[in-house]
Every structure is written in structure tokens, then in C-alpha cells.
Amino acid sequence: MAIKLENVGIAVRDLEAAIAFFTDLGLTVVGRDTVSGEWTDTAVGLDGNHARIAMLQTPDGHGHLELFEYLHPEAIETEPTAPNEIGMHRxxxxxxxxxxxxxxxxxxxxxxxxxxxxxxxxxxxxxxxxxxxxxxxxxxxxxxx
CATH class of the missing domain: 3.10.180.10 (2,3-Dihydroxybiphenyl 1,2-Dioxygenase, domain 1)
Known part of the structure; x- marks a missing residue:
């Protein structure tokens, strides 16, 4: 079975601010969309899923970040991850x-x-x-x- 990393997804509270940060560092926006509907509910596992998304790419074309800002359900604020916490890290x-x-x-x-x-x-x-x-x-x- 072949496998390839497609992207890392990150939920953000302000999509435009996150895009500005990463594009200033050199990434480029390769796509933007607003997604909702039954297919997103099924794929993500949230009823009424509705989000604004942006796909960014590193200059070499290999690294991709998908940033998403939830419109519904409401985004849940959490404490920022500490460097020694288990789970998605950095x-x-x-x-x-x-x-x-x-x-x-x-x-x-x-x-x-x-x-x-x-x-x-x-x-x-x-x-x-x-x-x-x-x-x-x-x-x-x-x-x-």
C-alpha cells in the first residue's frame, strides 16, 4: 500500500491572521473555500459542520498546511499545547x-x-x-x- 502525507490541518480562531503569519514566512495560499453539508458532517464527524478553509504550500511544493476556522459548530477554545503534552505537537x-x-x-x-x-x-x-x-x-x- 502506498501512503503519502497530504497536509497538516490546524484549527484557528482567525483565519486571516493565520494566513498572514504563514504567508509572511514564505508559504503561499493555493486554495480557499467554505465547506459545509452532509459530506463534511460525515468526513469530520460533526453535525452542521461549516468552516472557512485555506490550503497553504511551502515554496518547495511538498509541505501543505490546511487552516480552518469553524463557523459551526462554535470553535472550542483550549489551552495552547505545551511542548511536553501528548498529541498533536507542532x-x-x-x-x-x-x-x-x-x-x-x-x-x-x-x-x-x-x-x-x-x-x-x-x-x-x-x-x-x-x-x-x-x-x-x-x-x-x-x-x-
């Missing part, structure tokens, strides 16, 4: 300039949880809280000369 991106990526994130009020770390002289990386409390990891591969 979305991670490789960037060529972590300082530039952090400057862009800062324009959206998003800052590292603690700081930027270096992993075995291979990566500089950090976790930050993106829109709707999403954990985002940014990593820059270091030159190995």
Missing part, C-alpha cells in the same frame, strides 16, 4: 535565515518561547507561539565547512 519549518524568520514572526506578535538554541552545531532552532497558540518550530541548518 509544525516545523526549515528556514535559510532564522533571524529574518523571527523578525517576521515578531511583526505578528510571535516570539520564541525561551530563545534560539544550537543543536550539535547542525541547527539553530527555536519554538514560538504562532496565531491561535500554534507551536511553530523554526530551524536553520548551519554551514558545515
Amino acid at each position: 509544525v516545523a519549518f526549515s528556514v535559510d535565515d532564522i533571524d529574518e524568520a523571527l523578525a517576521i514572526a515578531a511583526t505578528h506578535g510571535c516570539h520564541p518561547l525561551r530563545g534560539v538554541a544550537t543543536y550539535q552545531d547542525v541547527y539553530k532552532l527555536t519554538y514560538l507561539r504562532g496565531p491561535s497558540g500554534i507551536l511553530v518550530m523554526l530551524a536553520q541548518e548551519l554551514d558545515r565547512a
